Amino acid sequence: FATDLGAVLTGFGALPVPVIAAVDGPALGAGTQLAIATDLRVATADSVFGIPAAKLGLAVDAWTLQRLAAEFGAATARAMLVAAENVDAATLHRTGGVHHIGGLDEAVDWAHRLARLAPLTMAAHKLGLEAIAAGDSLDGFAAAREVAWNSADAEEGRTAFLAKRRPEFRGE
Numbered sequence: 471f472a473t474d475l476g477a478v479l480t481g482f483g484a485l486p487v488p489v490i491a492a493v494d495g496p497a498l499g500a501g502t503q504l505a506i507a508t509d510l511r512v513a514t515a516d517s518v519f520g521i522p523a524a525k526l527g528l529a530v531d532a533w534t535l536q537r538l539a540a541e542f543g544a545a546t547a548r549a550m551l552v553a554a555e556n557v558d559a560a561t562l563h564r565t566g567g568v569h570h571i572g573g574l575d576e577a578v579d580w581a582h583r584l585a586r587l588a589p590l591t592m593a594a595h596k597l598g599l600e601a602i603a604a605g606d607s608l609d610g611f612a613a614a615r616e617v618a619w620n621s622a623d624a625e626e627g628r629t630a631f632l633a634k635r636r637p638e639f640r641g642e
Contacts, residue, residue, distance in 0.1 A: 475500060476531060479507040483600040486593035488584050492577035493517045493568075498556070503534055506541040509596060512570045512577040513559035519567075520556035540603050542567040588627060589641040590618040 482489045491505045493513040502519045505511055513519075521538070523530050530538075530551065539547040542557070543565055549555040562568040570576055584592070598611030618624060622642040630637035 472531065475503070476533065479503055479533065479537075482507040482509075483596070483603075486596065487589070488581075488592055488596065490577050490581055490584075492574045493519075493559070494573060496520075496556075498522060502538070502550070503530075506534075506537045510580070511562075511568045512572050512580065513562070513568045514573050515559060515571055517559040517568075518556045519550070519559070519562060520554065521550050522554045523551065524554040537603065586636070586639070588618070588623045588637070588639045590614070590621050590623055594618045 488510060489508040491508040491511045491513075493501075493505055493511065494517060495514070496518050497505050497513075498518070498520050499522060502521050505513075505519060519542075521530060521534070535547070535551070538550065542550070542562060546557055546562070546565065546567065550557065557567075559568050559571060563571050570580065594611060594614035594617070597614050598608060600606075601608050601611055623637075623639045626637050626639060
């Protein structure tokens with residue numbers, strides 16, 4: 471289970487597209503791990519997050535430690551892991567761990583807005599952020615950045631900006 475879960479969690483970061491979590495209610499244990507594996511999070515007002523490993527005599531993996539601290543903040547990660555405390559969506563929204571308070575409709579609407587952005591740019595930024603989180607080299611990001619800057623999408627973005635129209639990005 472742990473191996474398969476780890477592959478899923480890190481797999482979200484390897485996808486070249488943004489991954490949005492839409493959380494409604496408790497996201498405890500693996501639910502919180504899945505939420506922090508995503509790029510962006512929308513949660514209903516009654517959602518709570520937590521990792522009750524200390525109540526079960528378990529310890530999470532190193533990826534979860536690093537990602538939880540990076541996404542929810544070190545103090546919140548300590549409360550969740552050392553004290554097995556749950557944290558509500560409103561608190562995480564105030565501190566940046568949850569990006570929007572809302573339901574599935576809000577998450578889908580956000581996904582539609584993201585679909586209009588430049589895919590090569592999002593992929594490059596995501597690659598760089600994942601490398602930083604893992605403490606890896608930014609060489610892959612530098613190459614992806616170069617691709618984005620030299621793309622037809624970059625030309626389309628500049629042209630659309632000057633023409634005061636919405637760009638039509640194609641990922642080229």
